[in-house]
Amino acid sequence: MTQRIETICVQGGYTPGNGEPRQIPIIQSTTFKYDTAEQMAALFNLEASGYFYTRLQNPTNDYVAAKIAQLEGGTAAMLTSSGQAASFFSVFNLAGAGDHIVAVSTIYGGTFNLFAHTLKRMGIETTFIKPTATDEEIASAFRPNTKCVFGETIANPALIVLDIERFAKAAHAHGVPLIVDNTFATPVNCRPFEWGADIIVHSTTKYMDGHGAGVGGCIVDSGKFDWLAHADKFPGLCTPDESYHGLVYAERFGKEGAYITKATAQLMRDFGAIQSPQNAYLLNLGLESLHLRVERHCRNALEVARFLEQHPNVAWVRYPGLASDPYHELACKYLPNGTCGVVSFGVRGGRPAAEAFQRALKVAAIETHVADARTCCLHPASTTHRQMNDEELKACGIAPELVRYSCGIENAADLIADIDQALNAL
Numbered sequence: 157m158t159q160r161i162e163t164i165c166v167q168g169g170y171t172p173g174n175g176e177p178r179q180i181p182i183i184q185s186t187t188f189k190y191d192t193a194e195q196m197a198a199l200f201n202l203e204a205s206g207y208f209y210t211r212l213q214n215p216t217n218d219y220v221a222a223k224i225a226q227l228e229g230g231t232a233a234m235l236t237s238s239g240q241a242a243s244f245f246s247v248f249n250l251a252g253a254g255d256h257i258v259a260v261s262t263i264y265g266g267t268f269n270l271f272a273h274t275l276k277r278m279g280i281e282t283t284f285i286k287p288t289a290t291d292e293e294i295a296s297a298f299r300p301n302t303k304c305v306f307g308e309t310i311a312n313p314a315l316i317v318l319d320i321e322r323f324a325k326a327a328h329a330h331g332v333p334l335i336v337d338n339t340f341a342t343p344v345n346c347r348p349f350e351w352g353a354d355i356i357v358h359s360t361t362k363y364m365d366g367h368g369a370g371v372g373g374c375i376v377d378s379g380k381f382d383w384l385a386h387a388d389k390f391p392g393l394c395t396p397d398e399s400y401h402g403l404v405y406a407e408r409f410g411k412e413g414a415y416i417t418k419a420t421a422q423l424m425r426d427f428g429a430i431q432s433p434q435n436a437y438l439l440n441l442g443l444e445s446l447h448l449r450v451e452r453h454c455r456n457a458l459e460v461a462r463f464l465e466q467h468p469n470v471a472w473v474r475y476p477g478l479a480s481d482p483y484h485e486l487a488c489k490y491l492p493n494g495t496c497g498v499v500s501f502g503v504r505g506g507r508p509a510a511e512a513f514q515r516a517l518k519v520a521a522i523e524t525h526v527a528d529a530r531t532c533c534l535h536p537a538s539t540t541h542r543q544m545n546d547e548e549l550k551a552c553g554i555a556p557e558l559v560r561y562s563c564g565i566e567n568a569a570d571l572i573a574d575i576d577q578a579l580n581a582l
């Protein structure tokens with residue numbers, strides 16, 4: 157029986173048997189015991205599924221990954237130690253030295269750095285394209301060695317809504333998958349697989365955890381991309397893995413399982429960016445109320461955005477839920493029930509005014525964080541994005557006067573009163 161999002165948030169991923177714990181158990185164990193060496197050998201050969209060492213897989217993590225897979229409508233998922241690890245693995249599972257990827261330029265600053273600098277040092281080139289690129293411009297970004305396209309459902313902090321269907325079509329026309337970072341929308345507001353995306357990544361640190369308790373990430377596979385149909389592009393999935401006795405992932409595990417199995421068997425094994433079972437447990441507590449919180453985050457954000465829009469000390473407001481927003485039309489298509497809790501706006505008076513406004517806030521705290529139950533706020537130009545030059549900042553859609561305001565789940569009138577006094581003090 158297919159269940160709705162709210163039911164999956166509460167009950168997905170884990171179904172206890174008779175007399176078993178109702179809440180998911182925290183399996184706080186690095187290793188697992190077997191009666192014979194042959195049984196363990198079958199696990200090492202990927203002939204049987206099971207657990208042997210928590211650097212690769214842990215049951216607590218797998219319960220939570222299964223819930224997120226269900227929420228997104230995917231076939232397999234893995235938790236990672238952070239959203240950054242999820243983004244890195246999602247690409248590195250497909251691309252290596254000498255390869256190329258296409259990414260939307262307005263993606264999260266951390267992902268931008270990962271692609272523009274760190275992947276480059278590993279021999280993977282990225283072509284950044286504007287979210288508003290024409291079909292011709294998108295097509296011209298591809299090269300014979302392109303392995304994927306990467307975008308963000310709602311860009312953090314630029315709040316640009318990705319035209320998922322259009323980017324998926326372009327990726328598929330060039331025989332590669334579309335990877336979408338769905339952190340800001342969450343599957344409560346958008347399920348990118350329904351629009352053609354092939355792989356989804358999350359920073360679970362944000363709305364999914366929701367309480368600022370644990371850093372984490374997740375990768376979900378739609379199970380729809382046909383790796384074998386593009387075998388020449390994806391030798392890692394379609395030719396024998398010598399580190400697993402010549403196993404071919406796409407043949408053994410099919411479209412549904414090959415991508416996540418390879419990411420677990422190779423990338424978790426070698427890089428070890430596993431989420432701790434404790435954090436997976438906390439993440440699951442967050443997921444149980446995700447649908448309730450996201451609704452309130454969005455309602456508060458819309459009220460705050462409407463207030464900011466008419467305040468004389470505000471130069472501009474960006475919130476895709478506002479009818480005046482350039483991305484409202486895309487938001488109506490992909491996010492009809494709400495967008496996210498984050499509003500960005502420009503304080504009149506530029507960089508110094510934005511800094512003064514932030515200092516005057518009393519309810520909203522200054523934090524390098526968003527998507528928390530508690531309202532927080534950040535001035536990217538002087539904090540998270542300070543390592544970027546003006547050109548890179550501009551390419552990311554960030555102005556010096558931009559304030560990123562992340563509405564929590566408090567009372568909207570209290571948030572507005574706080575903003576009002578801080579703006580009036582300028």
Ligand SMILES: *Cc1c(COP(=O)(O)O)cnc(C)c1O
Nearest residue numbers: 238239240264312339359361372
């Ligand atoms: C925070 C964030 C990330 C990185 O996640 P971490 O958990 O901080 O490593 C990636 N993408 C988006 C959209 C984010 O907001």
